[in-house]
Amino acid sequence: MRTNKKKRIRKKISTARTITMIFTCIIVIGTVLLKLPLSSKYGQNISWIDSFFIATSATCVTGLSPLAIHNQFNAFGQIVILFLIEIGGIGFMSIPVLFFSIRRKRINFSTRILLRDSMNLETKSGEFKLALSILKISFLIQFIGATILSSQFIPKYGIPQEIWFGIFHAISAFCNAGFDLFGNSLISFTEMPIVLLTISLLIVFGGLGFIVWIDLLQIRRKRLSLQSKLALATTIMLILIGCTFFSRTIEYQGSIINNISNIFFLAITPRTAGFFTLNYGTIKQYELRFCCKVK
Template sequence: MNVRNKLNQKAGLLAFRYQLNPPQMIIVIFALLIGCGTLLLMMPFSSTSGHSIGFINALFTAISAVCVNGLSVLDLSDDFTVAGQTIVMILVQIGGLGFMTISVIIAIIMRKRIGLKDRLLIQQTTQSSSAQGLVRLCIYIMIIVFAFESIATLILTVHWQPSMGWGDAFYYGLFHSISAFNNAGFALWSEGLVAYVGDPIVNFVVITLFVAGGLGYIVIIELIQKRRWRKFSLHTKIVLSSSFIISIIGFGILFLLESMNPSTFGLLNGNERFQAAWFQTLVPRSSGFNTIDITSMLPASQFLLIIFMFIGAASGGTGGGVKINTVVVLILATITTFRGGGKVHAFGRRVPDGSILRALAVVMSSIMVVLLVALALTITEELLEDHFLEVLFEATSAFSTTGLSMGLTKDLSLPGKIIVSITMFIGRLGPLTLAYALATRKQQSRINYPEDNILIG
C-alpha cells in the first residue's frame, strides 16, 4: 500500500511538472530555492545575535542572493555568522550558475537521460538560440565557472594571506570570487571594497570576474574556441564592441565628473582615481561592488550609474538589466528608421524583425516596472520631495539585479522590503519570462484587419 502511494505521489509530481512550460518551471525552481534559503537564513545559527533575523529579512536576503542582486537590509559582515554567509554564498552560486546547469552535471555523473522537456528548460535558462548541444554547453559553463572562480580564489588568498592568515584569506577569497563572477556584489565588509580602491590586484581580479560573468558564457566560449573576429557570431560581435564603446565613454564622463568632487576623487591620488573610475564605470552594468562611497558621488554621476544599471550586462550572462545587446538592437533600428527605413543590419548580418520586437517589448516593460516601483517607493518611504533620485537609483538597482545602493535599502519599511523583493525577482527572471509563464498558450489572431495609419511623433 505504501509503495502504491509513493508511486501515485511520484506520478502526480511528474504530471504537474509536464503541465508547466519552461518559463513556469523556472519560476517554480527559483521560488523553491528562495524558500529553502529563507528557512535556512531564519535559523538562529545564521545570525550573530543567536536569534532569528525574521521572515521578511530572511526572505529579502534569500531573494537577493538567488537573484544575484546584492542588496541587503542587514549587514552581511556584522549580522550573519559564517554559516549564514556560507548559505548566502551557496545561493549566489546556484542562482548565478543556474539550477538546470547543475542538474545536468549531476545527471551526467549519475548517467541519467536528459529528456526533451529538460533540454527546453536548459535552453530557456541559458538563453541559447538553439536546442542542440545544450548538454555540451552546460559542461563548458561548469568548466568556465570553476576555472575563473578557482584561479581568482587562489590569487586573492595569496594576496590577503599576510594580513588575514591562510584560513580567513581563503574564505574571503572564495566568497568574493563567487560573488564577483556571478555579479552578486555581496561583500564581507560593511563599506564594500572601499578599503581596496587603490589595490591593483583586488581591482583587477574583481573586475575580470564580473566583466567575464557579464559578457556571458556563449561569448566566452566563442572567444576561446574561435579566437578570430570574423568567425564570431553577430551576438558576440555586438556584445564585445558595444561593451568596449560604452565602457570608454562611461570612464571618460565619470572621471571628469568625479574629479570635481572633493568627497570622492578629491581624497584619492592619480592612480587611485584611475582605478576607481574604471571600477565604478564597469560595476553598474553588472555587479554591485563599490570602491568609493556611492552616496558621496555627484548627482550627475549617480544618474549615469542609473543609466548603466538599466542597460546592464549581456544576454546569457550572470548580470542583469535589459541587456546591452537589447539596447544596441533598438539603437540600430532607430538609426535605420532615421535613414528612411528598411531592414536592420549589423556587421554584414540582418537582424530579424522578431528580435527587434522582443527588444522593444523588453525595454518598454522594464521602463514601466522601474517607474512603477519608484512611484510605489516614494509612497511607502515618503521620499517624494527630496530624495527621488535616491528612490529611482534603488528601484533601478533592484530591477537590474545590480545591487548598488545609496543607503535606502537598509532603511526600508516593511512594504518597501516587499516591493523591492518582488522587483528583484522580476528583474532576475525578466519581464518576458514572467509574461511567457503567465500565458497558458500562444494565441495568435487568424483575422487580418485592414491596415490604417497612426500618427507617430
Template sequence: MLTIAVLRKKLHFRPSPPQVMMIGFIIIILIGAQLLSSPISFTEGTSIPFLDAIFMSASATCVTGLTVLNTGSHFSIFGQVVIILLAQIGGLGFMTLATLFALMFRKRISFRERLVLQESMNYGSTEGIVRMIRKVLLYALVIELTGAVLLSSYFMLEMPALQALYFGVYHSISFFNNAGFDLFAQFPDRAASLIHYVEDPFINIVSMLLIFFGGIGFIVISELVTFPKNKKFSLHSKVVLSVTGILTAIGAVVILALEFSNPYTLQPLSATGKFLGATFQSVTARSAGLSTIDPSLLREVTQFFLIILMFIGAGPGSTGGGIRVTTFAILIGAMIAMVRGKDDIVLFRYRIAKRQIHQAIMFTMIAFFIICAATMLLTITESGSFLSILFEATSAYCTVGMSAGLTAHLSDPGKIIIILLMFVGRLGPVTLAFALNTHSKKELYRFPEGKITIG
C-alpha cells in the same frame, strides 16, 4: 463539477519551461529564507524577521547584492555560506546545476529538460545545449578557482591563511556571479564592499576581470576560449564585446570627469586611484553592484549616469541583468538607421531581423514601465529623495546591487516591492509572462494594416 477530462488534465499538469524556471526560483528563495531565518545563520544567535530573510535570499538567488543586513557583520559563517551558495545557484542557474548531478549519475537529459535549459541559458536552440552546459560548468569552475587563488594569495598578506582562503573563495564566487556580496564590513576599520581597496591595482584588476567574464555571458566566453583555433567570433560575441568595451571606456571617462573635483570621492585620490576608481564604477554599474566609492557620496549627475549604465546591463545569458548590451546595440542601430533613412539595421555587415528589433523595443519598454511603476510606489512608501529611490529601483530590477543608501532603511512594503523587482528582473518579464499565461492561442486571422502619423 469538474468533468473527468478537466480533472485528468489538471492532475497531469506539466509545467512549461518558463513555469519550471519561475517555480524553481521561488522554491530556492523560500528554502534560502528558511535557512537564513534560523538562529544558526545570525551572529547574535537570534532569528531575524522572515521578510528580511526572504529579502536576503531573493537578493542572493537573483544575484543582486542589495542587503537589508550586512553579510559580513550580521551573519554567521553558516549564514554567509548559505548566501554565497544561493548566489552560485542563481548565477549559474538551478537547471545547470541539476544537469551537473544528472551527468554525474549518467542520467539521460530529456527533451523537456533541454527546453528548460535552453530557456534558462537564453540559448538559441536545444541542439548542443547539454554540451554547452558542460562548458558553462567548466568555465565557471576554472574562472572561480583562478580568482580564488589570486585573491586568497593576496589576502594572506593582511589576514590569517585560513581566513584569507575563505575570503578568496567567497569573493571570487560573488564577483564572478555579479552577486555583489562581500565580507569586509566585519573589520571595524573598514567600510563595506571594496572601498578600502579603491587605490589597490591588484584587487581592482582581478575583481574587474571576474565581473567582466561573469557579465559577458557563457556563449561569449566559449568563443573567447576557441578563438585562437577558430580565429572568428559570431555576430553575438562581436556585439557583446564591442559594446561592453565602448560602454566601459565611455563610463570611465564620464565618471572621471564628473567626480574629478568631488572631495568625497575621486579628488583625494592619486592619479592612479582616480583612474581605477572611475573605471571600476563603470564596470560594476552594469552588473556587479560592488563599489570602491560610496555611491551615496557621488554627485547627483553621476548617480543618474550610473542609473543609465545599470539599465543597459550586461550580456545575454550572463550572470548580470539589465535590458542587455545587445538590446542597447539594436536600439542605437535603429536610431542611426532611421536618421540615415535606411530600412535595415546593420551590425558588423549583418542585417538584424525585424523580429529581434521588435523584441529589443519590447524588452526596453517593459523594463522602463516596470521601473517607473516601482519608483512611483516606492516614493509613497519610502522617505528618501526621488533620485535615490529611482537608483534603488533600477538597481533591483537590473539585478545590479548598488545602493545609494536607501536599502538598509526600507519599510516592509518597500522591501516587498524590491523583492518583486529583483525576482522579475532576474527571471525576465517576458519569461514571467509566458509562465503566467497558460491559455495562449495562435491567432487564426490578421487585421488589415493601418497607418498613423508619427513624429
C-alpha cells in the same frame, strides 16, 4: 500546422512554469535557511521579510540587503547566501548538469529541453556538453579569481579567513551580485590595484552572459552571432566611456597603477555589479568633481 504550433506554445509555457517554480522553491528554501538561528551570529533571529528579501536578492544577484551580511550571518549563513548567488548567477540547471556529469548518466529529453530554455541555448543537440563546458569555464575563472584575491587578503585577515573571503568575493563578482563581507564593500582596497582589477575582470567575464560564451566556445566552427558582437562591442564601449568620464571627474593622488585600477573599477561596477570604492552617500548631488585620495 496549427496543432503543432499549439503543442510548441504549450511546451514553452510548461517549461516557463517549471523554471518559475524551481526559482521560487530555491528562494523559499533560502529564506527558511537564513531564518534559522543556525545561520545567524549568536543565534540572533531575523524577520521573515528580511530573510525572504536577502534570499531573493542573492538568487536574483541584485546585491541589495537590509542587513549587514558580515555582522548578521555566521559561516553557515554566508555559505547559504553564496550558494544562492552561484545558483542565480550560473543558473539552477547547473546542479543537474553537475549531477549527471558526476554520475555519468544520460540526461533525459525533458531535462534537455529545460536546460536549453533556462540557459537560453538555441542549439538543438549537444546542449549538455555545451552547458558542461560553460560550467567548467565559469568555475575555472572563479577559481583563478579566488586564488588571486586570497593571496591579496592574507596580510589583512590571515590564511583561513582570506581563503573564504577570496572565494566569496570571486563568486559574488563573477555572478555580478555585489554582496561583500567587509561592511563597506571595497572602500578599504582603493590602494590595492590587484584586488580592484581582479574584481573588475570577474565582473566583465561574468556579465557577458552564456550566449556570448557559447559563441566564443564555438568560434572555430562559426562566426560570432550578431547578439554576441553587440554585447562585446557595447561592453567595450561602455568601459571606455566610463573610464573617460571618471578620469576627468575624479582627482586621484597616488601611483599611476592605483589611479588606473580605481578608474577602471568605477567604469565597470556601477552598470551591474554593486561593489563600490566610494561612499556615494557623501557625494553631493549634481557635483561632478570630487576627490578620492589614494596615497
